[in-house]
Amino acid sequence: MPSVRSLLSALVLGVFAAPVFAATPAYSVTMIDTGQYDKWRLIDNAGTLYGSSGGYSAFYAGGSKTVLHVSTSPFPTGGITAISKAGHMASYEYWTTIGDLVFASGYLSFNGGTTILGALGHGSAALDTFTHGVNHAGTVVGSSGTDLRLPGGDPHYPRYAAHAYVYSGNKMRDLGTLGGTQSSAMGINAAGTIVGGADNAASLQRAFIYENGRMVDLGAFAGGTSLATGINDAGLIIGHSAHRAGSEERSAFLYANGVMSDLGWSPQRASSAVDINESGQIIAYGVDAGGLQRGFLYQNGQLLQLDTALDPLDNWIVGTTYSINDRGQILADACRLGSCGTVLLSPVPEPETWAMMAAGLALLGVCARRRRARQGTA
Template identity: 30%
Template sequence: MRITLFVILLAATPVAAMAQAPRYVAQLLMTSSMQGADINNSGVVLTNEYRYVGGSWEYGAVFLTPGSRVDLGTLGGKQVFGNELNDLGMAVGRSTLAGGTTAHAFVYTSGVMQDIGTMGGNNSEAVAVNNAGLVGGNSEIAGGGSRGFLYTAAGGIRDIGTLGGAQSRVIDVSESGTVLGEAQTASGEWRTFLYRDGVMKDYGRWGATTWEGLGPNDEIYGAYHWPDRGTQWLEILNSSWRPPIGMGIPYDMANGYIVGMREHNTQPTLGTPEGLWGLEEIDDGDWHFYEVSGVNDAGQLVGYGCNAEYSCGTVLLNPVPEPATYAMLGAGLGIMALARRRSKAGTLTRSA
C-alpha cells in the first residue's frame, strides 16, 4: 500500500511544476498561405492560400497535414475562403461564383464542395460547423440587410430570426448546438444572443466587449476593448478556468487551451490554466510568429510565421513531452515493476 501511494504521489509531482513553459516543435506546412487557419482534433489544418493562376491572383482553401495537401475546390469563382472544419473533415466558408460578383456559403464534405445558397440576397458565408454537422453562417436577405442562419444536410438553410429588429449575425456554433451571435432589437440596438432549440435568448449588452467564439464546453470568449488605453483584455464566461492575466484578443479555445494575441496586440500567445506564453518562448526552433489562429484538444497549434531562412507560411506546432515527464513515468514504471516482483516473491514464499 505504501508503494502504491508513493507511485500516485510521484505521478502527481509534475502537476505542481507545470508553470514552466511547455516546449513545441514548429513545422512549416505550406508557403504562400494567408494568415488565418483552423485545426481539428485529428491534426488536419484548414488554411487559405494566396496564389497566382492564369495571370491573376486567387485565394483557395486547402487541407494540410505534414506531407499532404488537399485543395477544396471552388463554386466557380476564383476567391475561396475556408473558415472552420470539424473532426470529421467537414469544412465551411465562402466561394465566389462564376463571374466573381457574388459569393455563396459552402459546405465541403467527402471531397465535394456544395453551394448552400442564400436567404434571398446575393451573398452568404458559413462561419462555423460542429461535429454533428450543424453549420452556422450569415446571409444577405431580399430588400437589404442580413440574417444569421443554421444549415443541416437534412433540413437545408433556415433563418434563426432576430431579437425583434431587422438583422442578426452568427458568430459561432458549439458542440452542444448552442449558437452565439448578435441581433438587433426593435429599437435597432445590437445585443448578444445565445440560440438553442429554436429559442433566441437576449444575453445583454456587454459594453466594449467583442465576443469571438464558443469553447468546447460552451464557454463564451472575447475581448474587452479599452480605446483610451489602446489595449484589449480577455473576457471569458461559463468557464471553470482562465489563463493568467495578459491575454488580449482570443482566437480559439480547446479543452485546457486558449490562443490569441497578447495585450496591446503584440505577440501570438498560448494560454493554459498554468500559464501564458508567447509562441517564440515555447518554440524550440528559430521562428518568428505573426499569428496563432487554432488549437486542438491535444495542444497542437496552427499559425503563421517565418523561419530563419525567411520561409513564411502556415506553421504547425506540436507539443513536446517534458523530459521530466519521461523520467517520472520511467521511475513510476520501475517502482510498479519492483512492487510486482515483490508481490510474486511473497506469493511463492507463502505457497512453499
C-alpha cells in the same frame, strides 16, 4: 539480456534525471511552406491543415495538397473556414455573376461530396453567405444576406441586412437578432449550441448564445459591445468585448458559468480570443505596448505570450493566432529576422510523450507490486 523492468527504469530515470533549464522552450516551431499562394487557417487533431490555395478551398495532409474546387468561378477568393471532428468542411468563395455582381457562396463538403448552402434572401444583391462553424452532425452556422434592405448606400448597389443562420437537413434557418438589424453566428458545438454576435435595439453588437430556440444576450464589458467567436463541447465560450463606450479596442474574454471574464491581456490594448479546444486551452492575440501584435495562450487562469515559450536564440515573434487542436498544436503567423510566414507550434514534449511516460511509470508500479508479492510468498 536486460529485463523489461530494467529498461523501463532506465527510460523513466533518464527522463526525470535530465537537467531542466528555465529557458527550455515549451513549443517547437515548424515553418509551413507549401506554396506561395497557400493560406492555412485551421488544424485538426491529425495535423491536417485547412484553408485555401490560390483562392480555392483546400487542405494539406501527409505532404499532399487537395484543392476542392467547390465553385465554378475561374478566379475565386475564399477558403475552408470551419471543420468538424467527423470530417465536415464548411467553406465560402467569392465569385462574379454575369452582371458583374460579386457575392459569396457557402458550401459544405463531406465524404467527397459538396452541397451549396444557398442564402436566406432571394434578391440578386442579397446572396452573400459566409460559413463560420460546423459540428460533427454537419450542421453549419454563419451569416447570410436577407431581403431586408438597409438605408443609404448607392441606389444601384443596395445593401441588405445579414442574419445569423443555421443550416441542417438541407434547410437554412434565420436565427434573427437581439432587436437590431444584423447578426452573425460564429460557432457551434456538438450539442448544437450556437454563439455569435447580434445587434440589439440600441444598434450595439452583443455576444449571444442560441439554444432551445432562443437567442440570449451574454452581456458585455463597460463599453457595451461584444462578440462571441467560439464555443467548445463543454460550453465554454470565447470572444471579445469593449471596456469603453465607442472604443474599437476590445478585450478577449472567456464566458463560463454565467460570467464574462477578461483574459488579462490589457484593458487599454486590443485583444481577441480566436479558438478554444476541448481541454479549455484558448489562443488569442493582442497589441503590445509597442504596437506589435502578439499571440498568446490562456489556460488554467494563466496567460502565456507565445514567443516567450520558444527558443530565445531563434528570435521568433508570434503574431496572429488561428487555430488550436486538442493536442495543443497551434497554427499562427510568426516572423524571424525579417522573414514571416505561417508556423506550427507543437508542445514540447507533446502530450503523447507524457502519456508514454505515464504508462511506463504505471507498468513499473505493477512490476514492483508483483515482486513484493512473490517475496511475501517465498
